[in-house]
Amino acid sequence: MAALPLLSRLYLRKKDLPGIGAKHRPEFRTKLELAVELLRWAKPWLSLLKLPIWVAAGDAYTKKEFLKPAKALGMTVVSRLRKDAALRTRPGPKPPRRRGPAPTYCxxxxxLAKRAGQRRGWSSDTFELYGEKVVK
Structure with missing residues (x-):
């Protein structure tokens, strides 16, 4: 597996745009919108490799505005989660004869804090890090 930065975009804050001449002033876009634009740009090129595409992103990008387009493009996003992240299990099938939409969350x-502290919830394996084998 290899990681290769391919392209970047300059983010400009909305309040800084008036200081740029009208001729050169770009349209304002959020960091998430810029990131999705980069994903859409990279997809056709990386698809030529016929390998799965994994995106490493900071925790600021674990929002639906970034994750949904990445999923639609068939990409896997790896990111850090805060230990107080609001995670819920998925609901089961909708019971028969129930009115209204199916629940989104269960x-x-x-x-996560309790999950991280459990030994039975994690597995160990041997990896080669910096030229030597270690158990993580």
Whole structure:
């Protein structure tokens, strides 16, 4: 697996745009919109490799405005989550004869802080890091 930065975009804050001449002033776009633009640009090129595409992103990008387009493009996003992230289990099938839309979230809350502290919830493996084998 290799990581290669391919392209970048300059983010300009909305309040800084008036200071740029009208001739050169770009349209304002959020960081998430710029990131999705880069994903859409990279997809056709990286698809030529016929390999799965993984995107490493900071925790600021774990929002639906970024994750939904990445999923639609068939990309896997790897990111850090805060230990107090609001994660819930997926609901089961909709019970028969129930009115209204199916629930989006289930009542089961996943507590990441407790999950991280459990030995039974994690597995160990041997990896080569900096030329030597270590168990992580």
């Amino acid at each position: 009542a089961g809350v996943i507590d």
